[in-house]
Amino acid sequence: MSDLLDATGLLVPHHRLIDLHEDSVRPGAGPTKIETIAQTDDVVRRADELQYEHHEGPCLQSIHEQETVYSPDLSHEQRWPSWARRARAELGIRSVLGLQLFVGPTSLGCLNLFSDSPEAFQADQRVSALALASHVAVAMAAEQNHQDLNSALVNRTIIGRAEGMLMQRFDISADQAFAALVRISQDRNIKLHLVAADIAEKGIRPDLFD
Structure with a gap:
């Protein structure tokens, strides 16, 4: 900026x-x-x-x-x-x-x-500043979209890793693994990517399904 x-x-x-x-x-x-x-x-x-x-x-x-x-x-x-x-x-x-x-x-x-x-x-300078403000706004929006995309990609990677761990441990499909993550997220009122990050970091623990 x-x-x-x-x-x-x-x-x-x-x-x-x-x-x-x-x-x-x-x-x-x-x-x-x-x-x-x-x-x-x-x-x-x-x-x-x-x-x-x-x-x-x-x-x-x-x-x-x-x-x-x-x-x-x-x-x-x-x-x-x-x-x-x-x-x-x-x-x-x-x-x-x-x-x-x-x-x-x-x-x-x-x-x-x-x-x-x-x-x-003066009036002409205010017009120039207004024009530049529009460019600044577009640049800020683009930066925010880039950050959101990067965050989404990171979260998707973490969720995929947790899904893989669940699939391997319980011999289930990808859809079943994702459904298990969603259920844990809802039961614990924790965002899905945080549940996945916890599993990816600490492994699958029995208390996850309490």
Whole structure:
């Protein structure tokens, strides 16, 4: 993601204070967990910490309300008074642009740009930043899909190993072995791949079928 932050700096010249937030819980899945997954420097890191500390700020508003947030001058910002005051006084931040990251209907997070100048993000720069935000969102979605695929492949390999052990021990078919894993998973209220990992690591024990 650092390459994408560099690209944002090129598209929005002279404003290199950038960070990227991931909304790791999707709408409808309970309380939103927000974490910073990339940032350009310590000023941005501290700006994030202040948002989390005060429970207010451009990133939080952008993610919770699923909207683009623009503040041309924090000296006059009333939406996040505590954060704006400290960001301006302690970090020298004067303007901020927060952009939602969407892929279809799914919100993935927020891209924030900060500047030490007021009125820093003019209309043409905001358009460029919006265009880049769409590319960042696609890249994040692709990375998540890649991770999900890798995880699925690992889990399938572990389940296959456990199936093989059950087939050999009890002289049963692959379907019967998988059904046994499912039954253990349901009886113990443990995810199937964790049951399989336990068998693959510790072997087949009598207590598995209690």
